Amino acid sequence: MVSALELRGLAYAYPGGRAALADVDLALAPGELVCLVGPNGSGKSTLLRLAAGLLAPAAGTVALDGQPLAALAPRARARRIAFVPQALRALPDADVESFVLGGRYAHQPRWLSALAPVRSADRAAMTRALREADVEDLAGRHLDELSHGQYQRVRMARALAQEAPLFLLDEPSAGLDPEHQVQLFLLIERAVAAGRTALVVTHELNLASRFAARCVVLERGRVAAQGTPAEVFRPAVLGAVFGPHLHYGTAAADGPDAERPLVVPWPAPGSGADVR
Amino acid sequence: MRIRARRVPAGLAALVLGLGCVLVLTWALRQGTARTFTWGEVGRGASGALGLGEGLAGMDQTIWHLRALRALVALAVGGALALSGALLQGLFQNPLASPGVLGVTSGASLGASLALAALGGFGPALGLGGGLVLGPFLVTLGALAGALAVLVPLLLVAGGGARLSVPSLLLAGMAMNALCAGLLAALQSLTLSDFEVARALFAWAFGTLDDRSAAQAGLVWGALLLGGAAAPFVARELDLLAGGEEDAAALGVPVRALRLAVLLLAALLAAAAVAVVGQILFVGLIVPHLVRLVVNGAHRALLPLSALGGGLLVLGADVLQRACLPGVDLRPGVVMSLLGAPFFLALLVARRRELSAW
Numbered sequence: 186m187v188s189a190l191e192l193r194g195l196a197y198a199y200p201g202g203r204a205a206l207a208d209v210d211l212a213l214a215p216g217e218l219v220c221l222v223g224p225n226g227s228g229k230s231t232l233l234r235l236a237a238g239l240l241a242p243a244a245g246t247v248a249l250d251g252q253p254l255a256a257l258a259p260r261a262r263a264r265r266i267a268f269v270p271q272a273l274r275a276l277p278d279a280d281v282e283s284f285v286l287g288g289r290y291a292h293q294p295r296w297l298s299a300l301a302p303v304r305s306a307d308r309a310a311m312t313r314a315l316r317e318a319d320v321e322d323l324a325g326r327h328l329d330e331l332s333h334g335q336y337q338r339v340r341m342a343r344a345l346a347q348e349a350p351l352f353l354l355d356e357p358s359a360g361l362d363p364e365h366q367v368q369l370f371l372l373i374e375r376a377v378a379a380g381r382t383a384l385v386v387t388h389e390l391n392l393a394s395r396f397a398a399r400c401v402v403l404e405r406g407r408v409a410a411q412g413t414p415a416e417v418f419r420p421a422v423l424g425a426v427f428g429p430h431l432h433y434g435t436a437a438a439d440g441p442d443a444e445r446p447l448v449v450p451w452p453a454p455g456s457g458a459d460v461r
Numbered sequence: 462m463r464i465r466a467r468r469v470p471a472g473l474a475a476l477v478l479g480l481g482c483v484l485v486l487t488w489a490l491r492q493g494t495a496r497t498f499t500w501g502e503v504g505r506g507a508s509g510a511l512g513l514g515e516g517l518a519g520m521d522q523t524i525w526h527l528r529a530l531r532a533l534v535a536l537a538v539g540g541a542l543a544l545s546g547a548l549l550q551g552l553f554q555n556p557l558a559s560p561g562v563l564g565v566t567s568g569a570s571l572g573a574s575l576a577l578a579a580l581g582g583f584g585p586a587l588g589l590g591g592g593l594v595l596g597p598f599l600v601t602l603g604a605l606a607g608a609l610a611v612l613v614p615l616l617l618v619a620g621g622g623a624r625l626s627v628p629s630l631l632l633a634g635m636a637m638n639a640l641c642a643g644l645l646a647a648l649q650s651l652t653l654s655d656f657e658v659a660r661a662l663f664a665w666a667f668g669t670l671d672d673r674s675a676a677q678a679g680l681v682w683g684a685l686l687l688g689g690a691a692a693p694f695v696a697r698e699l700d701l702l703a704g705g706e707e708d709a710a711a712l713g714v715p716v717r718a719l720r721l722a723v724l725l726l727a728a729l730l731a732a733a734a735v736a737v738v739g740q741i742l743f744v745g746l747i748v749p750h751l752v753r754l755v756v757n758g759a760h761r762a763l764l765p766l767s768a769l770g771g772g773l774l775v776l777g778a779d780v781l782q783r784a785c786l787p788g789v790d791l792r793p794g795v796v797m798s799l800l801g802a803p804f805f806l807a808l809l810v811a812r813r814r815e816l817s818a819w
Contacts, residue, residue, distance in 0.1 A: 237711060263711065266711075268711040274554070274704060275554060279758065279759065283759065287700065290712045297697070298694060300696075300761055347712070
């Protein structure tokens, strides 16, 4: 089967020469939800930007459904990939509807006058996306009136409106309370169940464990491990990457999720001494 | 949550600004040093111009050459400068951007001044006294050339590299500003002994709406119509830039092509305006801010409303000045600075919450 997204021998160096990523191989099967975890500065966001075509790799290739990503024009790329960065540079002065309609840009004719009325296909996709992201009730609100949780869902709605088969999400649940984190991952899960493929950068190891089919651990620009959460979230793997202060367990729930590992930051008594 | 100004629908704002332009334009045709027409005469003149009546016999010179051209030039210059400013503020996502900041206006001034000095070398009064038909034309060309010359290094900075650093582009603009100002000062000090040339350079610095030719009106209207026609085709892209260039690129916006196109368009608008009337500061900076206070920030409304508002502002300031101080000809650049700066400062103080929301 052709991979929905395939990174092969990917390398990237920051301006100035410091290596960010080296020799990264990663493939996502269609319909797979993969979480990318790793310490701060391990190159997760850079990997996502390379996969989104927003950075050009120093070496290696990115392929979508077997085709090289570099050959795609910006609009064609945006119809294939919905990339949601960790934070926008600024909060646009817009209401929720027009913000979400921005996701339709790549589907609109190249020379569409901004004075033309919104096309019914775009409006329909926008309404659908608002419903899927469960933010229909926010439609008329201005972005600056939203809570952070609502704002993150609205940004997900814009990505949904893009109707791209591949989602690249950079810490979508950062800064959310536990309930909103779960809601956001449920939303991603629904999008994947509807046929999308998703690569999600996250620090929420337990949500990754619960929702991801596969997890990839990045450490200092290299893939340190990848596999099912049960294979990856073990002291032998994560201890070397995240350090000694993690506590490992298993979800006590019934059903298919019962065997999923749990990982919480929980330093053993007296740990402070050796840190200092 | 921040407090926002009450917003009015863009259509209503366009209607009000459009009516305002028509009203002020009528006023500008009616009032002047030669004589002020009665409203009856204005009506007869208007119907005459539309072919519905006999019109005002013998008044063509006053109405058309002295007043209509002046008013039309003022309208288009204001519109072009404000549209240029709105485009640049959208492109740079920066409320300080304006044609003046990028050095385009000072480039145009330098070009015009060089043309004046060159004409002056062949005979002091040639370019100014109307002795040479080509005079104003060459000055206009010089201004256009100067503005475009400033654009070249800016485009090199903007086009180089995959990711544009907005600060470096603004800094390049400031550097061009300083360079042009230095060259202009050098030119002025070198020509100081030549009274006619020095006076012409000095006068240019203030801008003037007097004795504009139909060709000059055509130039600035042409630029404005071109800009106005192109604006709806970059408005969606400018809206998407609000979240940053990376976000826009991820949504499919060809950021680099957009940057070049908008920069070129904004420079052309500003160059045409400065070429025809000289430096008028502030219009490009403040008008988009004023419009943003009234309607929401979507560029499909912001761009045309800025053009309308800029025209209304420059023409209105000219008419107001001549009504308040008849016989005194304050240059439009002076009026704009004297009225614009305090007004904008007052606005900043009174509504700093909304303005800070940019």
